[in-house]
Amino acid sequence: MAYFNLTDTLNYYSKFTARRAWNLYKVLASYQLSKLLKKPIQWGFPVSISFEPTTSCNLRCPECPSGLREFSRPTGMLQQNFFKETIDDIYKELIYLTFYFQGEPYLNPDFLDMVKYAHDKNIYTATSTNAHYLTDEKAKKTVESGLDRLIISIDGTTQDVYQSYRVGGKLDKVLEGAKNIVKWKKALNSKTPFVFFQFLVVKPNEHQIEEVKQLAKEIGVDQVRFKTAQVYDFENDPNQLIPTIDKYSRYKKDKNGNVISKSGLQNQCWKLWHANVITWDGLVVPCCFDKDAMHQLGNLKGQSFKAIWQNDNYKQFRRELMTSRKNIDICSNCSEGLTVWED
Numbered sequence: 001m002a003y004f005n006l007t008d009t010l011n012y013y014s015k016f017t018a019r020r021a022w023n024l025y026k027v028l029a030s031y032q033l034s035k036l037l038k039k040p041i042q043w044g045f046p047v048s049i050s051f052e053p054t055t056s057c058n059l060r061c062p063e064c065p066s067g068l069r070e071f072s073r074p075t076g077m078l079q080q081n082f083f084k085e086t087i088d089d090i091y092k093e094l095i096y097l098t099f100y101f102q103g104e105p106y107l108n109p110d111f112l113d114m115v116k117y118a119h120d121k122n123i124y125t126a127t128s129t130n131a132h133y134l135t136d137e138k139a140k141k142t143v144e145s146g147l148d149r150l151i152i153s154i155d156g157t158t159q160d161v162y163q164s165y166r167v168g169g170k171l172d173k174v175l176e177g178a179k180n181i182v183k184w185k186k187a188l189n190s191k192t193p194f195v196f197f198q199f200l201v202v203k204p205n206e207h208q209i210e211e212v213k214q215l216a217k218e219i220g221v222d223q224v225r226f227k228t229a230q231v232y233d234f235e236n237d238p239n240q241l242i243p244t245i246d247k248y249s250r251y252k253k254d255k256n257g258n259v260i261s262k263s264g265l266q267n268q269c270w271k272l273w274h275a276n277v278i279t280w281d282g283l284v285v286p287c288c289f290d291k292d293a294m295h296q297l298g299n300l301k302g303q304s305f306k307a308i309w310q311n312d313n314y315k316q317f318r319r320e321l322m323t324s325r326k327n328i329d330i331c332s333n334c335s336e337g338l339t340v341w342e343d
Contacts, residue, residue: 005222008194011148015095015124023047023093024274031273038267040318045093045309048275050288051086052101053078053108055280059130060167062239063231065291066102072292075103078280080110082300084117086278089305091121099127100151101277102291106133112145119146128153128198130169134177136184142193143184150193152178152221155200157211164204165241175219182220196223201248202241235259263334265326272318276309284308286317289330 026044034041055075057066087094097118105111105127118125126149134142142150154174156162162171181195197216201209209226216224228250231241235258242259243249251259271287278284282300283293297317298308308314325331 007191012124015122019092020095027274035268040322046275048096050098050101050277052280053099053105053111054103056107057104059169076280077108083114094123096124104130112141115145115147124148131174131177134180136180139180140184143188143190147193150195151198154197156205157208157215161205165202178219195221196225197221198225198227200227200229201243202229203243206243206245267322267325269321289334
């Protein structure tokens, strides 16, 4: 299964318009100029955003605030009217929309209707799911919604290994959901969604890497991708999750034997120029590492998205990032660029 998929790539580029391409050029140029001058310059608007359908989840994964029920913010569901108002404000520049931040998207009863709305605006849409709710009916509606990319989390090829991280999960439900999607893609003669298994490599499952590739081939999903695990207390790793295979670990030992992140912390971050995250209740935060929305850059319930993108809070955050990123808490465990390996 190759990293490059021609059909999916062509589908992505089909979303480009002259306006979106020009906006992307402005964003890229301003980021490069910011690095050169070592001060933030922001032109254009995001080309990619993540919208959170819900913070609710049916599983209890040990490194997930949603799974652990340890959020400092309220649990709730994204409302259609609010979603549509926001999309109407930004869709002309927006290329890529991820329906995910925390929680299980399919728990929101209006989720696929919102996907369809974004699809009709010619935005590339993606989501990540634990696949427990991909019934035959939901799978059919997923294909019909126009969803472009479906990430199915599968972190084990046997129930005992799978549930060691996906606590409360049932592997047979995941496999059934994947088969339902593949079936309806064929039945409806649809090239979308592009479906891949995402395998979060942790110590308990690293011996099943080859097995998940074979499983994906048997079911007929398009690709397998391997993701490194974020461990909050990586210095101690209390849940024994850091894998022994160095390629799939975000961490390494320094010369003193201390566990550190591989990424390093340069005073720059592409995310702050081209993307951001919107919580179910309208808070705008810098990126997916701010799971508790502690760095609130604006609230869409009281201000337009475009006004927030250029407001003083955003300017100050970008300035701090370019001068002292190591002092920003959500950056300390960041592994941007080390997150996903693909086969």
